[in-house]
Amino acid sequence: MAAAVTGHLQADGRASSAPLWRLLQAAAEIVAAVRAGQSATTALQKVEGQLRPGAQALAFQALRYLGRAESLRGVLARRAPPPHAAALLCTALALCWRDADAPYDAFTLVDQAVEAAKRNAATAGQANFLNACLRRFLRERDAMVAASDHDPVAWWNHPRWWIERLKKEHPQHWQRILESSNSQPPMTLRVNARRSSPARYLSQLAAANIAAAPAGVHGVVLERPRPVHEVPGFAEGIVSVQDAAAQLAAPLLVGALAASTLGQAQGRPGSERTAPPRILDACAAPGGKTAHLLELADAEVVALDIDPVRCERIDQTLQRLGLKARVIAADAGQPSAWWDGNAFDGILLDAPCTASGIVRRHPDVRWLRRESDIGQLAAVQARLLATLWPLLKPGGQLLYCTCSVFRAEGEAQAQTFLAHHNEAVLGDAPGHLMPQTRAKADGLPDNLEGDHDGFYFALLEKRAERKSAAQSV
Secondary structure (H helix, E strand, O other), rough: OOOOOOEOOOHHHHHHOOOOOHHHHHHHHHHHHHHHHOOOOHHOOOOOHHHHHHHHHHHHHHOOOHHHHHHHHHHHHOOOOHHHHHHHHHHHHHOOOHHHHHHOOOHHHHHHHHHHHHHHOOOOHHHHHHHHHHHHHHHHHHHHHHOOOOHHHHHHHHOOHHHHHHHHOOOOOOOHHHHHHHOOOOOOEEEEEOOOOHHHHHHHHOOOOEEEEEEEEOEEOOOOOHHHHHOOOOOOOOOOEEEOOHHHHHHHHHHHHHHHHHHHHHHHHOOOOOOEEEEOOOOOOOHHHHHHHHHHOEEEEEEOOOOHHHHHHHHHHHHHOOOOOOEEEOOOHHHHHHOOOOOEEEEEOOEEEEEEEEOOOOHHHHHHOOOOHHHHHHHHHHHHHHHHHEEEEEEOOOOOEOOOHHHHHHHHHHHHHHHOOOEEOOEEEEEEEEOOHHOOOOOOOOOOOEEOOOEEEEEEOOOOOOOOOOOOO
């Protein structure tokens, strides 16, 4: 029996005391679940608590290289082995196909993968087969990897349809988008503007010997991720975890409301309306953008989400930050069930989407999505826009956003809406922001510097009068 190998690095850079074969077992179970159509998040919840951080690190790396691993598996085993054995084989191949990214040397990974197979009833009968495949791979690795380079799915580690769609929609930048999507994301924090500032918080981090840098107006990015309970000020509500692109949403809407005719009228002496602006966060869970709105403005915020369990997360987020909103578990597409009839000054619609802009954080998404999902989700987005628009006051602002890189969920959606709503005017917003790393920050048409996910933002102002043809462009 092979000796137990411990000390595997977790996602937060710390060592795990669990034997590597146990972590590989757990990681392979997550990969198997994804290959069967289940989300990695759901599968991870079933993993034993002490194994979870290390298993997540291994599984996420395996999912980032699953295209390569599947291609290599096809060469090693023309006939696919049973699902659990196939998942363990692909996990091992994804982790050891290239030394530069391997968490352990290839021989150790192979040895422990075979040990993992022997110790699991679902794969024990395939242990000799897995051992033969992996030993052959070690002998012929360079030639096999070189041959798989000709497979675009292996090279880019995304489904073929995804690659082809990006080529068509972003012909100048599709390669950089895919490269960034395959990178590991940073840990970016949003500083609570009611409690501190990025400069003060960076000083606090420096005093704790934690390296970090500014990220946008309200954020900082840690040089190395760490568990949230070890982030200074997190428990006290001074910071929250939020990507730099996602941090743009609340300032865009709050700034547009303050600059709008409605906002200026409310701020004038003698104005009839002195109540704080009413803002709807229509798809609010887990509450990051809801909280950011309240950190930046004295507003009456209604936070809506269809999932009651996720609404509890909104409440928890607000409680930690010392903020208050009216949280409602309801379908944003059915206002008759929750709307009180009072129009909103601002609406934030972070609509359900393919999540194609955040696959570096959720590497399973690329393997779970189908191209047909884009059209189906675009229909949901259009329905939500059409349903919520009448709930907005004339002069009000609606910020539509998705964490997607596909134009059907971004620019095309906004242009279609404008074509059918003469009272809607497109305001100043970034449009499509493509995922990028700090190393590639100069490679994309992007007005947000640094490291961030892919997002789309469209700011829609509701005018009482018909817009002119010039305003619609």
